[in-house]
Amino acid sequence: MADQMQLNNISENNFEQCLKCSICTVYCPVSAVNPAYPGPKQSGPDGERYRLKDPKFFNEALKMCLNCKRCEVACPSGVNVGDIIQKARMNNPHKPKLRDMMLANTDFVGSMATMVAPITNFALGLGVSKAVLHSVMKIDKHRTFPAYASQKFETWFKKNAAADQDKYSKHVSYFHGCYVNYNFPQLGKDLVKIMNACGYGVHLLDKEKCCGTALIANGMYDQAKRQGETNMESMRSAIAKGRTVVTTSSTCTFTMRDEYTHLLEVDNHDVRDHLTLATRFLFQLLDDGKIKLAFRDDYKKRVAYHTACHMERMGWAIYSTSLLKMIPGLDLVMLESQCCGISGTYGFKRENYETSQKIGDSLFNAIAEADVEAVTTDCETCKWQIEMSTGTPVLNPISIIADALDVEKTIELNKNR
Amino acid sequence: MDPNIKEYDVIVIGGGITGAGTARDCAMRGLKVLLLERFDYSYGATGRNHGLLHSGARYAVTDKESATECIQENMTLRKVARHCVEETDGLFITLPEDDLDYQKTFVEACQAAGIRADIIDPAEAKRLEPSVNPSLIGAVRIPDASIDPFRLTMANVYDAQLHGAEALTYHEVTDLIINQNRVEGVRALDHHTGINKEFRAKVTINACGIWGTLIAQKAGVTVNMFPARGALLIFGHRVNNMVINRCRKPANADILVPDDTVCVIGTTSDRVPMETVDDMRVTPQEVEVLLREGEKLAPALATTRILRAYAGVRPLVAADNDPSGRSISRGIVCLDHETRDGLAGFITITGGKMMTYRLMAEDATNLACKKLNVDKQCETATTPLPGSEAPEQLSKKTVAVMAAEGRHGTLTKAIAETTDVVDDALVCECEHVSVSEVNYAMDNLHVKNLVTLRRRTRVGMGTCQGELCATRAASAMCRKQEQAADVKADLASFINERWKGVQPVGWGDNMAEAQLTATIYEGLCGLNQYAGKEDLK
Ligand SMILES: Cc1cc2nc3c(=O)[nH]c(=O)nc-3n(C[C@H](O)[C@H](O)[C@H](O)COP(=O)(O)OP(=O)(O)OC[C@H]3O[C@@H](n4cnc5c(N)ncnc54)[C@H](O)[C@@H]3O)c2cc1C
Ligand code: SF4
Ligand code: SF4
Numbered sequence: 001m002a003d004q005m006q007l008n009n010i011s012e013n014n015f016e017q018c019l020k021c022s023i024c025t026v027y028c029p030v031s032a033v034n035p036a037y038p039g040p041k042q043s044g045p046d047g048e049r050y051r052l053k054d055p056k057f058f059n060e061a062l063k064m065c066l067n068c069k070r071c072e073v074a075c076p077s078g079v080n081v082g083d084i085i086q087k088a089r090m091n092n093p094h095k096p097k098l099r100d101m102m103l104a105n106t107d108f109v110g111s112m113a114t115m116v117a118p119i120t121n122f123a124l125g126l127g128v129s130k131a132v133l134h135s136v137m138k139i140d141k142h143r144t145f146p147a148y149a150s151q152k153f154e155t156w157f158k159k160n161a162a163a164d165q166d167k168y169s170k171h172v173s174y175f176h177g178c179y180v181n182y183n184f185p186q187l188g189k190d191l192v193k194i195m196n197a198c199g200y201g202v203h204l205l206d207k208e209k210c211c212g213t214a215l216i217a218n219g220m221y222d223q224a225k226r227q228g229e230t231n232m233e234s235m236r237s238a239i240a241k242g243r244t245v246v247t248t249s250s251t252c253t254f255t256m257r258d259e260y261t262h263l264l265e266v267d268n269h270d271v272r273d274h275l276t277l278a279t280r281f282l283f284q285l286l287d288d289g290k291i292k293l294a295f296r297d298d299y300k301k302r303v304a305y306h307t308a309c310h311m312e313r314m315g316w317a318i319y320s321t322s323l324l325k326m327i328p329g330l331d332l333v334m335l336e337s338q339c340c341g342i343s344g345t346y347g348f349k350r351e352n353y354e355t356s357q358k359i360g361d362s363l364f365n366a367i368a369e370a371d372v373e374a375v376t377t378d379c380e381t382c383k384w385q386i387e388m389s390t391g392t393p394v395l396n397p398i399s400i401i402a403d404a405l406d407v408e409k410t411i412e413l414n415k416n417r
Numbered sequence: 418m419d420p421n422i423k424e425y426d427v428i429v430i431g432g433g434i435t436g437a438g439t440a441r442d443c444a445m446r447g448l449k450v451l452l453l454e455r456f457d458y459s460y461g462a463t464g465r466n467h468g469l470l471h472s473g474a475r476y477a478v479t480d481k482e483s484a485t486e487c488i489q490e491n492m493t494l495r496k497v498a499r500h501c502v503e504e505t506d507g508l509f510i511t512l513p514e515d516d517l518d519y520q521k522t523f524v525e526a527c528q529a530a531g532i533r534a535d536i537i538d539p540a541e542a543k544r545l546e547p548s549v550n551p552s553l554i555g556a557v558r559i560p561d562a563s564i565d566p567f568r569l570t571m572a573n574v575y576d577a578q579l580h581g582a583e584a585l586t587y588h589e590v591t592d593l594i595i596n597q598n599r600v601e602g603v604r605a606l607d608h609h610t611g612i613n614k615e616f617r618a619k620v621t622i623n624a625c626g627i628w629g630t631l632i633a634q635k636a637g638v639t640v641n642m643f644p645a646r647g648a649l650l651i652f653g654h655r656v657n658n659m660v661i662n663r664c665r666k667p668a669n670a671d672i673l674v675p676d677d678t679v680c681v682i683g684t685t686s687d688r689v690p691m692e693t694v695d696d697m698r699v700t701p702q703e704v705e706v707l708l709r710e711g712e713k714l715a716p717a718l719a720t721t722r723i724l725r726a727y728a729g730v731r732p733l734v735a736a737d738n739d740p741s742g743r744s745i746s747r748g749i750v751c752l753d754h755e756t757r758d759g760l761a762g763f764i765t766i767t768g769g770k771m772m773t774y775r776l777m778a779e780d781a782t783n784l785a786c787k788k789l790n791v792d793k794q795c796e797t798a799t800t801p802l803p804g805s806e807a808p809e810q811l812s813k814k815t816v817a818v819m820a821a822e823g824r825h826g827t828l829t830k831a832i833a834e835t836t837d838v839v840d841d842a843l844v845c846e847c848e849h850v851s852v853s854e855v856n857y858a859m860d861n862l863h864v865k866n867l868v869t870l871r872r873r874t875r876v877g878m879g880t881c882q883g884e885l886c887a888t889r890a891a892s893a894m895c896r897k898q899e900q901a902a903d904v905k906a907d908l909a910s911f912i913n914e915r916w917k918g919v920q921p922v923g924w925g926d927n928m929a930e931a932q933l934t935a936t937i938y939e940g941l942c943g944l945n946q947y948a949g950k951e952d953l954k
Pocket of ligand 2: 027028029030031039040064065066068069070072073081082085153
């Protein structure tokens with residue numbers, strides 16, 4: 001019978017699985033604040049049919065999509081709505097502007113900036129520079145650039161940590177990402193501290209390139225693909241040595257696990273399962289009884305957890321929060337999962353500033369009401385946005401754990417495991 | 418004579434493409450015309466065909482005359498019906514199980530009929546049309562195209578009216594008024610009011626497609642017709658952008674046509690008794706044949722969601738002077754019943770294809786003009802239909818406006834010029850139909866209910882099959898005209914009509930979608946209490 005002949009429907013990113021229920025549109029943070037955005041359903045599966053008929057039906061409004069993937073989480077039918085939209089954008093490349101190239105090349109601009117960090121930080125903070133960025137580069141003047149560190153994480157690691165790592169019996173590789181390397185090496189140091197205490201040596205990859213999130217968002221797909229392939233190559237050789245690759249950024253992780261195959265056609269099937277977020281890695285070790293953690297008695301803090309969009313997409317917030325809840329002195333407030341509005345480099349662009357802040361508004365209010373000392377989240381761009389918009393400091397869960405950790409006791413607990 | 422009874426030069430019965438084209442041609446020649454359709458325009462075979470603007474290649478080997486007719490009309494319609502045509506080009510592919518020698522016969526026959534036919538490398542064919550069966554061993558490129566029946570018919574009706582014709586839908590001709598071997602007019606039942614009316618004319622033209630045989634009966638003459646039923650499947654989106662045919666003798670399910678946002682595989686071909694021509698249900702056997710053969714043209718069809726199935730009946734006519742009906746004419750049949758049967762004032766125009774409608778209309782109109790002693794040349798081969806004039810730059814270029822431009826051509830200007838944000842809101846998201854387009858259709862295109870609105874705009878033709886757009890369309894219509902109670906019944910009937918086409922292919926994602934639709938309309942809205950009114954047509 002005919003229904004036996006067609007056992008399943010296969011379409012790119014499942015676009016024809018769409019049941020037109022419109023739930024995705026209800027969850028889209030952009031649709032909620034900007035009526036000019038057609039929303040995930042129309043931009044995704046609906047628009048796709050027209051684009052298949054004729055590419056001229058590409059709608060410029062698709063550039064308003066944050067790629068937050070909340071629509072994909074909401075979809076009851078397994079449609080990769082965000083991917084459909086990203087793919088459509090990829091098929092309609094625009095020439096990236098200087099600004100987009102600058103925002104996208106986080107590692108190149110980062111390494112230039114670290115060399116002259118004090119000057120860069122000073123210059124980026126200046127009113128004049130901001131005015132130039134705002135009008136010439138169309139980077140919104142309200143934005144504070146994340147400060148550049150004067151010593152890269154890699155440099156620190158090679159000088160101070162690398163030599164000690166071989167003495168451990170178990171090992172992980174660490175994909176630190178651009179943010180840790182150029183802006184916030186402390187987070188990397190925190191991870192090394194925790195892993196070492198648990199009896200794990202930490203190693204850099206043979207070669208690490210920016211994961212490419214910003215390149216994808218700014219239309220530089222070829223470069224993103226090349227970098228993705230380099231990263232996969234490096235990870236493969238780490239995995240061959242029996243090491244898991246851990247990260248401290250939800251966005252880098254999501255990009256390398258999911259966007260590489262969905263958008264860039266970078267093959268990661270043999271890497272994906274060995275690439276994970278440090279909090280998830282730690283939680284699973286704890287859960288399996290393979291490690292133990294001990295915390296300081298004198299640690300006291302009230303913090304609020306913000307679920308970054310890509311954490312929501314991966315469904316991994318539970319790992320970070322479960323870990324945090326193990327800290328006796330930590331009073332953890334759960335914020336409702338919603339987009340902060342920054343979405344990587346999106347919110348840096350002048351044309352998006354207003355939308356970006358409107359999206360974040362309800363989150364910022366919730367943070368103000370929570371009355372906490374700090375916010376914690378797994379994504380660095382959320383950190384910029386929340387710090388800029390609320391003045392509340394934002395910490396990665398790994399940094400909180402490192403801070404609360406009783407190192408001596410932890411080493412003791414894990415000694416003969 | 419009753420002064421209430423209107424007098425016309427010509428009454429055209431049947432609002433398919435043939436009737437619409439004939440009404441237009443007659444009106445353009447200055448005749449006073451009335452067009453009568455029993456339900457809606459393109460309710461018959463016109464709204465149930467494949468939408469292929471044949472190059473003629475399909476007939477080249479077996480019927481040179483038809484092939485030549487096709488290629489000439491193909492070239493003409495590209496110009497005068499520009500907005501209804503998409504110039505896709507087509508391929509005739511040879512698969513390993515086909516005879517490659519046939520390709521030579523085919524190409525020679527095409528050339529003899531004046532159809533450009535280029536043999537291309539299979540690799541080139543795959544590059545041009547990536548969905549094509551990769552195991553093909555031969556390919557010929559020919560100037561096939563796709564053509565939208567609904568737009569084509571409406572543009573003809575609209576232009577007929579611009580030239581002074583009157584046109585009535587839901588008026589079914591029940592009888593002919595015959596006086597001393599002369600047809601002097603018709604009696605018709607107005608389905609909406611239930612009133613019987615009389616219309617008089619010097620010439621009556623029977624353009625009722627397969628139902629033409631019944632009209633002829635009413636006139637006491639015989640036109641032998643052979644209903645040939647064909648079923649087709651609509652897929653949810655385009656798999657191919659060029660028409661794909663099999664390079665072999667015409668057979669079942671060997672053409673895949675990209676029609677607007679979808680693609681359509683067809684057709685089957687079965688002789689059926691006249692009593693069954695109003696039963697358009699598609700059988701599981703038909704679905705199976707279509708799918709099995711369709712996969713051979715484009716393997717992706719095996720995994721592409723099927724939206725719905727439908728069937729139509731070709732009006733094939735027995736060659737005249739052969740009452741046994743064994744020799745069938747595929748060509749145009751224009752009968753002057755005065756010379757043929759001694760019945761004056763009556764013409765039957767039938768046979769042919771949708772895409773040869775203009776020629777058919779020309780023949781019928783020439784004959785009518787002769788009878789009326791009107792000496793005016795046919796101009797339809799050179800005068801563009803409304804919407805097909807030279808395109809102008811529109812002030813707005815949204816996706817909905819571009820989509821509307823595909824449907825209404827240059828007439829989209831009236832749709833695009835809106836100032837109210839509400840007018841820009843979408844009624845149908847799958848097909849990008851705005852409130853403004855719905856309003857335009859109601860004002861200009863004889864929209865009487867949701868089904869007619871669908872034929873004018875594509876509301877409800879997309880993947881949701883009415884799930885979201887039907888209520889919105891109903892509310893847009895309410896604001897403009899209808900009574901709320903009527904609208905609820907209309908809505909129930911529309912949803913049922915959509916389901917009928919989905920039902921034969923109700924599995925997988927389609928079934929899930931239908932379930933959701935049922936939950937919304939039955940469960941949430943309680944629409945069942947309004948169902949039961951007879952189907953909209
Ligand atoms: C499956 C299939 C596929 C086809 N594919 C193609 C194709 O790809 N390309 C192509 O060019 N052609 C194609 N054709 C052929 C084409 O559809 C027909 O030749 C054409 O549509 C006939 O148009 P028509 O106006 O003569 O008849 P119809 O469209 O059938 O119109 C007759 C009209 O008369 C009305 N009517 C009937 N009785 C009465 C009455 N008593 N009073 C008032 N009105 C009445 C009916 O409601 C109907 O609307 C296909 C046909 C079929 C069946
Ligand atoms: S990815 Fe985010 S912004 Fe883009 S459509 Fe989906 S929900 Fe909206
Ligand atoms: S949530 Fe999924 S199924 Fe529903 S409209 Fe959006 S894409 Fe379609």
